[in-house]
Amino acid sequence: MRHAEFDRERVLRAAMCTFMVNGFSKTSMQDLTKATGLHPGSIYCAFDNKKGLFIAAIEQYQQDRTDQFKQLFANDRSAVDNLSDYLAQILQECLSCDATKACLLTKSLSEMGEQDEQIKQITCQFLQSWHQSLAQVFDTAKAQQLIPQESDSQFLAQYLVMGIYGLRTVANTQPNVEVLQPLADKLLADLIRQ
């Protein structure tokens, strides 16, 4: 017996970044061998093919985002304050020059959703699960009496999802705090307005 030598998470995060910057089609196997340090044969042995590595990278992305989300909301503070911090964090990502600027899920869905049913299902499922996590935050806000009892958590979460998608897209053309901050502020205000 002999174990794989490479660190799977490190390899997946390297691939993840490459896919986030270039998209699936414009990322070549050569790009991936350079980014991961793995030779073609090793990639094919461990992930079947380029798409297999892509899917594994998407799953790692979702895992990382879920962990990050849980960490941020695992406290007893006001749900609205947590949401405010969460938006600030997303805004930082939008402004950064690295790969996190884009969301791998929406980018992949937009690029391949029309042709690849499997990618469409995986990304939609992960985005849906994110939506549910946000709905729970609005449930908490309701329990904390920060928003009206008759609020629809599912709807508010969907509206926030829409706003974050929009923010990330605006950031593609206008990557300035001056533009993005007021948008994020109004978005949050419109969500918690009585």
Added chain:
Amino acid sequence: MRHAEFDRERVLRAAMCTFMVNGFSKTSMQDLTKATGLHPGSIYCAFDNKKGLFIAAIEQYQQDRTDQFKQLFANDRSAVDNLSDYLAQILQECLSCDATKACLLTKSLSEMGEQDEQIKQITCQFLQSWHQSLAQVFDTAKAQQLIPQESDSQFLAQYLVMGIYGLRTVANTQPNVEVLQPLADKLLADLIRQ
């Protein structure tokens, strides 16, 4: 002398649709010859190469959208009613099964903005000009005393742009009126709220 036989606008709209569905990378010259009815040589003669046809298609897209926009807002009705109709129209596109589901500008910017400076510039410029047109609508709304005099038209337009980007992305995962209509309604309400 001999004139080109094909109808340029028809060819560009066919190419436009193909690019909207598949993106640039996943659209092959074979797809384009099939969609346009033109042979490779004719395409290269008229548009230099695949990217040349792509840029021409983007320009046609912008032209068509601008015409459509002008037509919808060229009347003396309330600017808010016009905006409402405009959103309803976008919602219809989101729900349709054809290519108009996606916005060619944002899709292209997301796919190629990172690698291709020229595509980035063109798409950003067109999106910016759309933003300005929307700002004018809010100026009209101000003149009609439908929104407060101290409103920032530029900001409101930017917020609407963000919302529409978001709506189109939500439509990728949830292409239902039941989901999209309330989002669009709240978006408009949040824009004209006193």
Added chain:
DNA sequence: ATTATTCTTGAATGCATATTCAATTAAGGA
């Protein structure tokens, strides 16, 4: 009708790139 000019045709070309594979290397059990 003739000719010059330009467009059209579609097979041929060359290149980029995903994938394979046989040889090599290393690990762990007997």
Added chain:
DNA sequence: TCCTTAATTGAATATGCATTCAAGAATAAT
């Protein structure tokens, strides 16, 4: 220490695709 098993290596392969080009066809001017 030896042997079995599995991972690694990177050159070779095969394929798909953008692009070219030379021959043919159509147009308009003379």
